Amino acid sequence: MKYALIIPDGCADEPQESLGGKTPLQAANVPAMDAVAAAGTVGRANHTPAAFPPGSDVANLSLLGYDPIQQFTGRAALEAAAQGIELGPNDWAIRCNLVTVEDGIMKDFTAGHISSPEAAALLKSVQEKLGSERLEFHAGISYRNLLIYRGEGQPAPFSPDTRGTPPHDLTDKPVLDDYPRGPGCDLLYRLMSETVELFAEHPVNAARRAAGKLPATNVWLWGLGSAPQLRPFAEVYGKRGAMICAVDLLRGLARLIGWRSIEVPGATGYIDTDYAAKGRYAVAALDEVDMVCVHVEATDEASHEGRVDEKVKALEEIDRHIVAPLHDALNKHGQYRILISPDHPTPLRTKTHAHGYVPFAMAGSNVTPDAAKSYDDPTANRSTLVFPEGWRLMGHFVGD
Numbered sequence: 001m002k003y004a005l006i007i008p009d010g011c012a013d014e015p016q017e018s019l020g021g022k023t024p025l026q027a028a029n030v031p032a033m034d035a036v037a038a039a040g041t042v043g044r045a046n047h048t049p050a051a052f053p054p055g056s057d058v059a060n061l062s063l064l065g066y067d068p069i070q071q072f073t074g075r076a077a078l079e080a081a082a083q084g085i086e087l088g089p090n091d092w093a094i095r096c097n098l099v100t101v102e103d104g105i106m107k108d109f110t111a112g113h114i115s116s117p118e119a120a121a122l123l124k125s126v127q128e129k130l131g132s133e134r135l136e137f138h139a140g141i142s143y144r145n146l147l148i149y150r151g152e153g154q155p156a157p158f159s160p161d162t163r164g165t166p167p168h169d170l171t172d173k174p175v176l177d178d179y180p181r182g183p184g185c186d187l188l189y190r191l192m193s194e195t196v197e198l199f200a201e202h203p204v205n206a207a208r209r210a211a212g213k214l215p216a217t218n219v220w221l222w223g224l225g226s227a228p229q230l231r232p233f234a235e236v237y238g239k240r241g242a243m244i245c246a247v248d249l250l251r252g253l254a255r256l257i258g259w260r261s262i263e264v265p266g267a268t269g270y271i272d273t274d275y276a277a278k279g280r281y282a283v284a285a286l287d288e289v290d291m292v293c294v295h296v297e298a299t300d301e302a303s304h305e306g307r308v309d310e311k312v313k314a315l316e317e318i319d320r321h322i323v324a325p326l327h328d329a330l331n332k333h334g335q336y337r338i339l340i341s342p343d344h345p346t347p348l349r350t351k352t353h354a355h356g357y358v359p360f361a362m363a364g365s366n367v368t369p370d371a372a373k374s375y376d377d378p379t380a381n382r383s384t385l386v387f388p389e390g391w392r393l394m395g396h397f398v399g400d
């Protein structure tokens with residue numbers, strides 16, 4: 001039996017006036033997704049327990065079949081795994097965004113989508129000025145970087161109650177009240193404020209300003225996490241899997257559940273990603289593993305920017321270049337199942353993640369079709385196939 005899971009990140013949404021009262025999934029031309037719905041079932045699941053902020057970290061852990069309430073230890077720990085950074089029992093990983101704050105307002109949580117080489121140069125200066133045996137700054141992809149706190153045999157100053165606000169929740173808002181809070185927050189606050197001076201005259205920013213681009217004004221620390229203990233997917237669900245994605249979060253999750261990540265040239269984690277290349281690599285992976293998961297970030301990025309046209313376009317690209325060829329290939333393999341589901345809603349109205357149910361469509365061997373004829377939010381909202389604990393959907397998908 002072969003399996004494919006396709007995750008259009010954040011694609012669930014509300015009806016849009018500009019789409020004639022339709023949701024992006026309803027308005028998008030997605031014949032391949034609708035074919036899955038017509039051949040199988042449409043339902044809804046909740047991957048964002050109220051106990052946590054509605055992030056891709058919690059929601060994708062749930063979508064991969066792990067109970068976040070029991071298993072989630074923080075976003076940055078997943079990203080550290082992606083970079084192959086080992087965390088000891090007293091170590092903590094902390095997400096380190098490069099951001100643009102102007103007059104106390106979060107202008108851009110991506111520092112104008114700063115390039116990875118520019119980010120690495122800034123992080124190098126931070127390490128030289130503020131780093132130590134205990135504090136390691138690790139450059140990642142573009143604005144997404146990490147700070148690792150080494151506990152070295154003594155308890156770290158942080159706890160699960162240490163919280164930072166995701167900067168993508170602060171777009172166009174004042175930041176003063178959203179600095180880290182809880183045990184150890186004073187250290188994080190000091191590091192964040194000391195980078196303001198360090199970055200003010202930094203040559204990378206001088207060049208960006210001269211080119212009319214947003215500067216990185218400081219680091220923003222959040223998403224703390226200690227080492228997670230996840231049982232291998234093959235042990236829990238008996239399937240060997242592979243991940244196709246372009247963001248560290250999913251690479252880290254894949255590594256922690258014993259899956260390998262397949263790197264696809266041209267996959268960017270943004271709306272300019274190479275959808276066709278992701279589809280080709282996914283089809284090829286079916287020859288090697290039982291389950292392939294394709295995560296696409298473009299739908300979430302379009303939502304964070306409030307761009308309805310780009311969200312609809314991304315859905316249509318996913319349909320044409322990923323869902324259609326994968327469903328064809330699965331059919332040729334014989335026994336198969338396919339599942340399409342986002343992780344959480346990212347409403348265009350708020351430009352940020354939201355708690356709530358998301359629609360899924362599932363079809364394949366021994367899946368008894370229901371009445372659904374299309375894959376979209378309203379159809380899922382009418383369905384009686386509901387998973388309040390979303391992580392249980394994986395068991396349903398692989399067949400208990």
Ligand SMILES: [Zn+2]
Pocket residue numbers: 009010055056057059300343344
């Ligand atoms: Zn997400």
